[in-house]
Amino acid sequence: MTVEKKFNETVLRLVDEDITLMDVDAFVFYARTDLQLGTGIGNAITMRGGPGVQEELDKIGTAQVGQAVLTSAGKLKAKNIIHAVGPTFQEADTESKLQKTTVAVLAAAEKNQVQKLAFPPMGSGFYGIAPDQSAQVMLATISAHLKNKTGLKEVFICARDPRDMKPFSARLQAMS
Amino acid sequence: MASRPRSYKAQKVIDRLGQKLNRQVVGSLAACVHCGMCTESCHYVLANPDDPTFAPAYKADRLRKLFKRHYDWTGRVLPWWVNAQSVYTDEELQELKDIVFGKCTNCRRCSVNCPMGVDFATFNRMARGLLVHVGIMPEGVAAVSKDQWEIGNQMGVLKEDYLETVEWMSDEVVDEMGDDKAAIPMDKKDVNIVYTINPREIKYDPRTIANAAKIFYAAGESWTMPSEGWDMTNFGLFSGDDDLGGAVARRVYDKVHDLNGKILVMSECGHGYRSTRCEGPNWAGYDIDFEMESSVVTMLRYIKEGRIRVDKSKNPGAFTYHDSCNFARSCGMFEEPRELLNLVTNDFREMYPNRAENYCCTGGGGAMSMAEYTPQRLKSAKVKADQLRATGAKYVVTSCHNCEDGLNDLIKHYKLDMEVTQLVNLVAEALIVDKKEAVAEVAAKAAPAAELAGYTILVVDDEPDMREFLTTVLEDNGATVLTAADGDLGLEMARTHKPDLMTLDLSMPGTDGAKVYETMRKEHDLKGIKVCVVTGKPELRKLIYDRDIQRPEGYLDKPIAEDSLLLNLRKILEVGSEKS
Structure with missing residues (x-):
């Protein structure tokens, strides 16, 4: 199922795709402060993309909540990965931190001339942010950004799980 | 105040x-x-x-x-x-x-x-x-939960690795049965059975998949494995995370529904059975419109209905049965596994206490993933070790992968002369396959001896007997074998010779195997070398479950059977399950 909305010249599209297999300029990885890729999607990046991504992250060191750092994507189809450190596990001010993190991602994308960008449902799943809260914050932040001057041509949100797809789809469809 | x-x-x-x-x-x-x-x-x-x-x-x-x-x-x-x-x-x-x-x-x-x-x-x-x-x-609980949330299975097996492993097992079964119809179907619609498994089977014990396929083939079953939603385990049961429990269960149910399967059959996994069969519909809020059963029941049904025939003399030795807490105490599966075990073996010895009163394998509840508690886990296993020892059996059978790991660990720790296996292996071994059996034997005899030809394997182990055993088996099967008696030499040889694969003992004097493994995963030039851990040290099972570094491509418990060694090394080398 694909749901999309156009903001000026940019399309915001919800897709049921594996983010690590996306052919984009950059995709977003919901990172830890120690910038270790670890398991889950991090494991997929290591397995499919090779060890170079972690080596780049090791050189960067650490990042704080609300920050985003860019590396190459190794052997993946994507050119780059934006490692975004967002709020986790019901921590205080989750909503504002998630918004700040999303803004940091968009800024990193613009700075690096990214035209095709893919997001996961940020913080949903393991990190415990409610899918609807993630959808609300991300869609509001991204759409606000796309209404201004931007180099982004296509923005994807990869929602593989129905528990994510449902609220993201409903909120995206409801946007004017 | x-x-x-x-x-x-x-x-x-x-x-x-x-x-x-x-x-x-x-x-x-x-x-x-x-x-x-x-x-x-x-x-x-x-x-x-x-x-x-x-x-x-x-x-x-x-x-x-x-x-x-x-x-x-x-x-x-x-x-x-x-x-x-x-x-x-x-x-x-x-x-x-x-x-x-x-x-x-x-x-x-x-x-x-x-x-x-x-x-x-x-x-x-x-x-x-x-x-x-x-x-x-615990860190291990976080690592496993994240894999299951984001990759869809507990061990972070990527889709391509799952498909390649099943295809490889399918080819093995076709060769053995001498019949293309024995191939493992993938995503076949309108089937009677959709068969789901534990990712441990893909990662470290794929012979259980081949054995299940042989049984389905012999029974003439209409079945399939799914390309998604194939992991019937559910870490939500262990972590207490109902959201994870619901999400995982839903993925399995959705796939069975999409394939229009009549029965969801789950391989032998205690917590997986409880999660998927009993708890999942509540966690997921799902209205189930198909049947669900354990493969134990399926295999028993096949024998009772005359769909497969078995010869119990093919499983010599004394067997006992360990009731998994989730499969037995929580789900009431007491008699079915015993009935099946008695049909495929001659010498079944009950363990006491048993059924609802049986003691835990001590690896349940996600304990295998929590490395920090390993010493107290193994200490608490004494009562289980005493139970096992008292049976006098050579083999302990269990319908649970978690129990298999837990029992293997305590068997080593308490130095019991026992082996752990599952019913699917015994049923497959006892299977009588008309006509095709002769073909299978011929095929086996005609199989090329040089299964590992062209590969260079570095054996790192401080035990001379183990080095000799591994060298003999691997060279007999065509591999070029290098050996190192300690960790430092192993690393040096890996840097110099860049082997395709390293078999790595973990317990060695000097730089031990865990440190060698860490170096292998961190040093740029060594990262591409595949590693199969070969160990008798349960404490280091954390390499499988609890880590920030990449998991080893293979993990074998000592003592190693020759067929298991070859099967696992071939899987690592031929399937290419890790691509770093």
């Missing part, structure tokens, strides 16, 4: 507790009369008789105090009277973590022995969920 400040996470835990209370949990929290009946039923208590903190009633009281302080009127009004107590700091939450994750496997043996019906395991699981909600959990 100013109230004591409370940490953000502690407040979240208290709030969440209120949302998780239901009739069952409140009943268990309120009903305990501290009679002590549960005490002797817990394997942790039996191993630590002088430490009251292992007693189920004591452990339960840690949560009960919290419940009383915030949700029971007696504790709110007269906390000193009923010993009600709150939590205030993250350190107290960490302490609670060590109790609910480290001192209980949620085996429910105390639950069935409580005259008041207190189900400690149920609210212990709930307590785990409260902590997971605020990010407090």
